[in-house]
Amino acid sequence: MISQEKNPGNAATPGVPVKMDRAHPVTLREVAEAAGVSTATVSLVINKKKNARIADETRQRVNDAIRQLGYRPNAMAKNLVSGTSKFIGLVADGVATTPFAGQIIHGAQDEAWKHGYALLIANTEGNLDLEKDAIAMMLEYKVRGILYSTWFHRPTAVPSTLRESDFVLVNCFSPDSPSARAVVPDEAQGGQSATDILLRGGHRRIAFINTTTPAPAKDGRLAGYRAALEAAGIPFDPALVLEAYPDQEGGYGATAELLKRDVSAVYCYNDRMAMGLYDGLRENGLSIPGDIAVVGFDNQEVIAAHLRPPLSTVSLPHYELGAAGVRMLLGLEAAPDGAALKIECPAVERASVAVHSAA
Amino acid sequence: MISQEKNPGNAATPGVPVKMDRAHPVTLREVAEAAGVSTATVSLVINKKKNARIADETRQRVNDAIRQLGYRPNAMAKNLVSGTSKFIGLVADGVATTPFAGQIIHGAQDEAWKHGYALLIANTEGNLDLEKDAIAMMLEYKVRGILYSTWFHRPTAVPSTLRESDFVLVNCFSPDSPSARAVVPDEAQGGQSATDILLRGGHRRIAFINTTTPAPAKDGRLAGYRAALEAAGIPFDPALVLEAYPDQEGGYGATAELLKRDVSAVYCYNDRMAMGLYDGLRENGLSIPGDIAVVGFDNQEVIAAHLRPPLSTVSLPHYELGAAGVRMLLGLEAAPDGAALKIECPAVERASVAVHSAA
DNA sequence: TTCTTTTGCTAAAACGCTTGATCAGTCGAT
DNA sequence: ATCGACTGATCAAGCGTTTTAGCAAAAGAA
Numbered sequence A, B: 001m002i003s004q005e006k007n008p009g010n011a012a013t014p015g016v017p018v019k020m021d022r023a024h025p026v027t028l029r030e031v032a033e034a035a036g037v038s039t040a041t042v043s044l045v046i047n048k049k050k051n052a053r054i055a056d057e058t059r060q061r062v063n064d065a066i067r068q069l070g071y072r073p074n075a076m077a078k079n080l081v082s083g084t085s086k087f088i089g090l091v092a093d094g095v096a097t098t099p100f101a102g103q104i105i106h107g108a109q110d111e112a113w114k115h116g117y118a119l120l121i122a123n124t125e126g127n128l129d130l131e132k133d134a135i136a137m138m139l140e141y142k143v144r145g146i147l148y149s150t151w152f153h154r155p156t157a158v159p160s161t162l163r164e165s166d167f168v169l170v171n172c173f174s175p176d177s178p179s180a181r182a183v184v185p186d187e188a189q190g191g192q193s194a195t196d197i198l199l200r201g202g203h204r205r206i207a208f209i210n211t212t213t214p215a216p217a218k219d220g221r222l223a224g225y226r227a228a229l230e231a232a233g234i235p236f237d238p239a240l241v242l243e244a245y246p247d248q249e250g251g252y253g254a255t256a257e258l259l260k261r262d263v264s265a266v267y268c269y270n271d272r273m274a275m276g277l278y279d280g281l282r283e284n285g286l287s288i289p290g291d292i293a294v295v296g297f298d299n300q301e302v303i304a305a306h307l308r309p310p311l312s313t314v315s316l317p318h319y320e321l322g323a324a325g326v327r328m329l330l331g332l333e334a335a336p337d338g339a340a341l342k343i344e345c346p347a348v349e350r351a352s353v354a355v356h357s358a359a
Numbered sequence C: 001t002t003c004t005t006t007t008g009c010t011a012a013a014a015c016g017c018t019t020g021a022t023c024a025g026t027c028g029a030t
Numbered sequence D: 001a002t003c004g005a006c007t008g009a010t011c012a013a014g015c016g017t018t019t020t021a022g023c024a025a026a027a028g029a030a
Helices: A028-035 A039-046 A056-069 A075-082 A099-114 A128-140 A160-164 A187-200 A216-231 A248-253 A255-260 A271-283 A318-329 B002-006 B028-035 B039-046 B056-069 B075-082 B099-114 B128-140 B160-164 B187-200 B216-231 B248-253 B255-260 B271-283 B318-329
Strands: A087-092 A118-123 A145-155 A167-173 A182-185 A206-211 A241-244 A265-268 A293-295 A340-343 B087-092 B118-123 B145-155 B167-173 B182-185 B206-211 B241-244 B265-268 B293-295 B340-343
Touching: A028 A039, A028 A056, A039 A056, A075 B075, A087 A099, A087 A128, A087 A318, A099 A118, A099 A145, A099 A167, A099 A318, A099 B099, A099 B118, A118 A128, A118 B099, A118 B118, A128 A160, A145 A216, A145 A318, A167 A318, A182 A187, A182 A318, A187 A206, A187 A216, A187 A265, A187 A293, A206 A216, A206 A248, A206 A271, A241 A248, A248 A255, A248 A271, A255 A271, A265 A271, A271 A293, A318 A340, B028 B039, B028 B056, B039 B056, B087 B099, B087 B128, B087 B318, B099 B118, B099 B145, B099 B167, B099 B318, B118 B128, B128 B160, B145 B216, B145 B318, B167 B318, B182 B187, B182 B318, B187 B206, B187 B216, B187 B265, B187 B293, B206 B216, B206 B248, B206 B271, B241 B248, B248 B255, B248 B271, B255 B271, B265 B271, B271 B293, B318 B340
Parallel strands: A087 A118, A087 A145, A145 A167, A167 A182, A182 A340, A206 A241, A206 A265, A265 A293, B087 B118, B087 B145, B145 B167, B167 B182, B182 B340, B206 B241, B206 B265, B265 B293
Antiparallel strands: none
């Protein structure tokens, strides 16, 4: 004989979670008891199972109980059953170092949430032990996969434990294992866009202050510069390519050399160099963009948008990198050639290049 | 197709995890079977239970099996049993917006890891729906507690769901619920330190360009300025306090007014204003620190360290904020007065203030 | 009426782990 | 010999869900 005790109307204010003080959180069982049904039924109601047959009246009663008790499902238990968690891991080597990593996180999170995943983040700041621990932690939480990201675009080794999981390299790539999925910014296209801004400004003699540090960006941005010139029918002049350390001091220090080149425009490897160059040019009594037009690269908000004049530049698509990384991980997107997926670096035009009026 | 990539070197190299292809991860049971013991024993070995009595030989056998099979504990199952997860949630309203949030994350993570916790991060970018979902997600994962952080120091409302968990406000505070634990930067001390840098530089007439935006920082930094002057026996002159919008343009725009005040030094509400002011002063043919000494606030790395000359400033202790937040959450630290814990803002001296030689 | 569906719901087995209770031997001490 | 105290390990319950198989009652078909 089954005693179907229906819950005899909880005398509390209707619709308001009652939740007395309790040591332990409300469980499915308790909801079931309150609603006078089995846990199975509650589970079915909660998950809105399509082919479950539940009377509307029952469904209602369960939902009331849930609200009444302020029930929260226990994600651990859920994941235990399903065998796989709703986590995507993101290991980053420089959340703290730059404003950039934040955008990768942001993009990854937005996209992850869109697909019902939460982000488990670990910031390694380049510490390999930390990194190993971080990956181990993620594996223990049975993440759906791991996004391994670097704060600047570069080749990287794939930590061996990473292979125990599905993973995607974000803002980096592995020369050793070319089959590893990766998503990176399209440096060459970016370099071309940057140069194009100047070409559209009517400039013909355009210098490029490249970085001294070897990196995919160094080669890519130069290639883009050359491609843009070529497309415009301007012969490439190696003398117009300088090199300097990629920070403000580097840009500043390159001023003298630059001025010997008699150019009307400069494309800097990054915004920080452009910022330094601004100082250098100003000290030489030159105005921007009147005497010399300048474009940067990175669109580092704090700098680019607020220099005097505001700097035209090309955006590093960190947000998209993060988002695309998640999509790749989930198998929703793949690089055409099976290797690294390249994300566009969109131009951001500001006042450091004058608009070209007529021919 | 998966196998090759995921399991390199499957040949029976001794001591190396063998891990054949399997749909499901290795479980405790399997380790137990491999070692010829019960799961209980394996569990005891793994967790190095102090009062467990296990023969060395057995322990050895278990450890071998673990290594052999490449076993990884399932954190979900573990947490299910223990009832509480090893997560600390961090909801931030601006990971992407500023370089600052990154430091909060960094500090929180370092401290969390130190105590065996992993960080579950949600970036809301100020979106309240997202925020609600984020908190719900964290509650479902039964986080140990939640750090609710803002990217700039400000009063905030405590979302009601947040109260379902242990929480600490980081870089913000709740006027409505003064009992809520919080950790914030010591703006007044920071303002005093900033002013002190100038005082030590021998300056007596020091202007303060405050922000126009109401915020704890506005009041605190001003209070610190006044306190420093008072301590130095200099009467406070309201005419020396200007106000401008707290960005480069604001600082630049304040130049003219500033120059009417005939001061030898300026303390800016933040580094961005200082950066703008640099431009303004330069345009007026004034040199830093020769003609006018400048200090900022925030120690925004990209700017402060690389202006010409590098900017003396005061550091916003974001890393410490995050770390202290975690400690508070875990009950390892508390504010003396039971309200908000104030973290010191350390001075960072660079070249924008000349060293004072003798009296 | 009797048989077959359909409807609404429940029982119970997992999921992978921890842990208190237990138990079979061993060893000294009486 | 007998007893207690260890030692080394196992049993089994339980953590909060999901989910498949199945059951009783109601509804339709004959």
